[in-house]
Amino acid sequence: MQKIIFYTVIMLISFIGKTVAQEKTFEERAKEIGNQIEIITTEEKKALRVEIEAIDNQILEGKITKEKADELKLKIAEERALNIETKVAAEEEKLNQLIQDKVDGKVKYETDTTSVRIGKRFVIKIENDTVDRKPREYKERRTTSQFVFALGLNNLITEGENIENSDFRVAGSHFYEWGLTYNTRILKNANLLHAKYGLSVMYNNLRPTDNRLFVKNGNQTELQTAAVDLTESRLRNVQLVMPVHLEFDFTPKKLSKDGSKTYFRTHESLRIGLGGYGGFNIKSKQITKYKLDGDKVKNKQKGDFNTSDFVYGLSAYIGYKETSLYLKYDMNPLFKDNAIDQNNISLGLRFDFN
Structure with missing residues (x-):
């Protein structure tokens, strides 16, 4: 799912230019969407772990068999995966709309040097309306x-x-x-x-x-x-x-x-x-x-x-x-x-x- 976020934001940032001001800037709204997607996946995975632990406890207490437990684990895993897919799809729709708003000139964008973080891993550097991946400096070792x-x-x-x-x-x-x-x-x-x-x-x-x-x-x-x-x-x-x-x-x-x-x-x-x-x-x-x-x-x-x-x-x-x-x-x-x-x-x- 983080790959989807990464490539979607790359496409989104490529449309950036000088635009009309609005209450929230482009990077602020993009950051909010990215953070929300990360929250969705984290919470659903955490809930899945809790449910699996509860099923394991039922096995230890002799309430259900291992075969029944495996069946229940598969069912709840599918439900949680569907939840993630549905909720993230809604956030991706927001990203798509943000792109369209940017194309239509409805979103303000900061032209000064700044950094935008989407989630925990993706960081981009923006300077004078130029968008690039921040290069990793090469440290030579003899x-x-x-x-x-x-x-x-x-x-x-x-x-x-x-x-x-x-x-x-x-x-x-x-x-x-x-x-x-x-x-x-x-x-x-x-x-x-x-x-x-x-x-x-x-x-x-x-x-x-x-x-x-x-x-x-x-x-x-x-x-x-x-x-x-x-x-x-x-x-x-x-x-x-x-x-x-x-x-x-x-x-x-x-x-x-x-x-x-x-x-x-x-x-x-x-x-x-x-x-x-x-x-x-x-x-x-x-x-x-x-x-x-x-x-x-x-x-x-x-x-x-x-x-x-x-x-x-x-x-x-x-x-x-x-x-x-x-x-x-x-x-x-x-x-x-x-x-x-x-x-x-x-x-x-x-x-x-x-």
């Missing part, structure tokens, strides 16, 4: 914040091997990341360079091939074939990191509507980020599932699995607006004391919601 979410494929790069011969399922091993970043424009009068920094939680999952699972053997962590047929075998490492990137944002500069001011936006064009991250491995957990005598069994094994406590790596992304192709690589080995280093690598999509 630092903005984004919620980051990323997901994709995860695997290990093993020294002397390649991904094609990986011990882990390529399509079955995933990573997820979510966090908060801040984006600060480095140059005052140019939009290209930005410092992007924040805090993220990373989930790196590895699913071994060939019915294997991870087993600690002293300070070594090895893959071994399970004694049962596994339906699920997954090692998850959860890391808390601080990513830092130098971001190149090719979003062009903007001009205010009157052309008097230049300002900058972000995440509206091609973006390239280069940087890295550092933090801690806060949890490692292995999940296995299998069937035993027809029953489903799920095991969760928590521990350090000899994983590196401190994690650090390189990361980069390239994309358009909020969506990017994202690559990250752990420079620290996953298992700190294994004879052969294995480093985590992830490739996927990254979303920076501005």
